[in-house]
Amino acid sequence: MRAVAPILLASSLLAPGFARADLENEVKAAYLFRFLSYLEWSEPAAPSGEGAPLVIGVIGADDVYDALKDIVQGRLAQGRPVEVRRLKDGDDAKGVHLIFVGKSAAGGLPKWASGNGAVVVSEVDGALKRGAAINLLRKADHVRFEVAPLAAERKGVRISSRMLAIAAHVETDTP
C-alpha cells in the first residue's frame, strides 16, 4: 500500500499542521504525477512506441524526487508507465516529458524552458515569466498552481481545459 499512501496524503491537505516540509514535497510529487493525466503531447515530443514510458525529470528537489519515485511505482499515466529521472545542470533533457525545476535550481529555468520538448514545472514566484508552463504555489495550507498554456503549446503540449479550470491563475501573456 505504499503506492497509495501519498495520494491519501495529498487529499488530506486540508488537515491542519501542514508544516512539515516533507509532506509538502510529497504533495508536490503527487501533483507532478497527476499533471501527466491532463497534458497531451504531440509529435515529436510524444513518447514513441507502445509501452514507452512518460519520463519526469527532477532538478534541484531531491525530496520531491524521492517522493515521486515512490508514487509512480507500478502506476500508469495515460496508459503508460512513468519513469523519474534525476537531472542536473548540463544534462541532456532529451526524452524527458516533464521537468520539475526546484527552488534551488531556479536559476536555470530559462535554459530548461527554451531547450527541449519537455514541459517545465517550477515552484518559484514569477517562474511563468521565465519560461515555465506550470508553477506550483503555496497558498495558506494549500498547494495551488498557475498555468501558462502558451508556454506549453510552444513545446507541442496541450493542457486540458479541465486542469485550466482548477488553476489558481492562467497566464495569457507571453514572455
Add this chain to the structure above:
Amino acid sequence: MNLKPKFPAFLRRSISRKITALVVLSTVAALAVSAIGLIYYTLRDYRETKLDDVRTQAEVVGRAAAPALAFNDPKDAEQDLATLAARPDVVHAAVYGVDGTLFAAYTREGNVEPIPERVDESGLGIHGERVTLAYPILEDGQRLGTLVLDVRYGLRARLLAYVIILLAVTLGALLASLLVSSWLQRAVTDPILSVAEAARRVIERRDLSMRAGKTTDDEIGILADAINGMLADLEREMAERRTAEDALRTADRRKDEFLATLAHELRNPLAPIRNALYLLRMDGADAETHAEARAIIERQVQQMVRLVDDLLEVSRITTGKLRLRRERVEVRKVATAALEAVEPMIRDRGHRLTVSLPPPGLTIDADPTRLSQVFLNLLNNAAKFTEPGGKIDFALEVRNGELMARVTDDGVGIAPDMIEPIFEMFAQADRSLERTTMGLGVGLSLSRRLMELHGGTIEAESGGAGRGASFIVRMPAAGAEISIHSIDAASRIAPVDGNGRPAILVVDDNEDFALTLARLLRARGYQVRVEHDGLAGLAAAERLHPDVAFIDLGMPKLNGYDLARRMRANPATAGAMLIAVTGWGQEEDRARTEQAGFDGHLVKPIDPASVLNLLASIAEDAKRSETPPGAPAA
C-alpha cells in the same frame, strides 16, 4: 368437474342480465389484467430509466469534479455540484475523497437532512421514495473519490397518475360495455326471447299452430326452425291421429249399424214365410192360395239367399279371399246377363231402360260372373233408388283399349259429401228409419273391390240429392281383338245360302294361317274361298261376291288397303264386310284400315272363338233384319 359458472340468483332469471354481466365482467377483467401488466412494465421501465438518468448525471458531475479532487480544490468541486440545482429531483449530492471523507457537498434549498460525513455504503440503492447512488470518480484510470447522489424517486406520483388514468379508462370502458350489451340485447336476446315466448305460449295454450318468429340466420334461427319443424310435425301427427281415430270410430259405428240392418233384413222375410206356411197348413185353402204361398216362400228365400251371399262376399273381402276367374268373354254376353237379371225389377217399377252395347264378337279378358255382378249391382241400385217410372240408361263401349260402362238414372241422387263414402263397407246414404230402401251396404264396396281386381275403377257422379246419379266403370280391355268400326256393317250383309250363313273370302299370303282359318270356318259349315295374293283375291271377290272378307294387309301384287278400296269401288263387291287381319293394333293402324274402307280390324294372333262369335252374330243380325219390325229380339 363443473365448469358452468354459478350465477347469482338475480342473474339466473334472464339471459339479458347474464349478457350484461358477461360483457361488463369481461371488460373489467380484461382492463384489470392489462392495467396490471401496464403498471408492472411502466414501473420497471421507470426504475431503469430513472437509474440510468441518475447514473448519467453522476458521470457528468463526477467527471467535472475529478480535477478539483485531484488537485484538492473543494470550492471548485462545490461549484461543479451546484450545477445540480437545475435538477429538482436531486435532494443532495456529495463528493468524498478516496479515503471516504467528505470533500464537497450540495444540498437542495429547503433540505434539512444532514449530509453524511463519510460514504454510507449501507444507505445506497432505492429506499422508498429515495434513490441513493454512489459513483466512483476516476481520472486516467485512477480512483480519486466517490460521488454520492441522493435523488427523489417520484414513483408514488407516477403510480398515482397511472391509477387515475386507469380509473378514467375503466369508467369509459364500462360505459362502452353497457352500450355494447344493450346492443347485444337487441341482436341476441330478442330472438331468444321471441323463441322462448313462442314455446311458452304453445305449452300454456296447447296451441300447436303457434310458430316461433325467426329473425336471424344464426344458431338461434336454427333453434327457431327446429322448434317450428317439430311443432309442424307434431301438429300433422296429431291431425293424422285424430283422422285415424275418426275413421276407426266411423268403421265401428258402421259395423254396429250393419249388424242392426242385417238382423232387420234377415228377419223381414221370415214373417211372410211364416204366413205362407200358415196358409199351406190351412185345411180349407184352395189351390190358388197354395200356389201363392209357395211363390211367397220362394221369393223370400231367394231374398235371404242373396243376403247370405252378400255376407259371404263381405267375409271374402275382409279376409282377402276374393278371387277372379278370368277368361275370354264376349262383352255383350256379360252385359246381357246383368240386363236379364234386373229386367223383372225394372219392369215392376215401370222404369224406362235404354241400352247401348258394343257390336257382337268383341271379347275381353275378365271374370264374367263378377263383371256381370258389378253391372247388375249398379242397375239394381239405379232401379232401387229411382222413383217408379224413372229413366235408366246403360251404355257400354270399348275404346282405345279400355272398357267403359255407364249406368245413369234420374233418381234420388247422391249428396256431394256422400259420393266417396257410399263406396265404403256398410255405408248407407240414407240412415233415417223411414228409408224405403234397405240393403246391407255391401254392394258398391264389393263392386269397387271387384273392379280393382280387374285393374279397373268405379266412380259415382251426381248433381246432388234428387238429381239422379251416374256410375262409371272402367277397366283395361287390351285383349279386345276385334273392333268393328261401324255397327251398320252387320246389317248390310245378306245370307247367300239357304242356311243364312255368309260366304267368306280369306286373302292372306301366309298359307298356313289362311288354310287353318279356312279349315276352321268350313268345319262350322261356312263356305270359304282362300287366295294368297291381292289380285287373285280381287278376282275371287268379283266372281263370288263374298259377304265377309278377311284380308291380310301386307301381300304381294296388291296390298290389303288397295284391295279393300277396289272392292268398295266396284258396286258388285262394295257391300261385303271387310275385316283387316294384321299384326298391327295401334290406334293409327286402326284409323288407316278404317280409312281404306275396312269394317273391322283383327289383330294377330287371332282367337278362333272370337271369329266364330263375330260370324254368328252377323248371321243372327242378318236374319233379324229380315224379320218384320216390332218383333221381340231373341
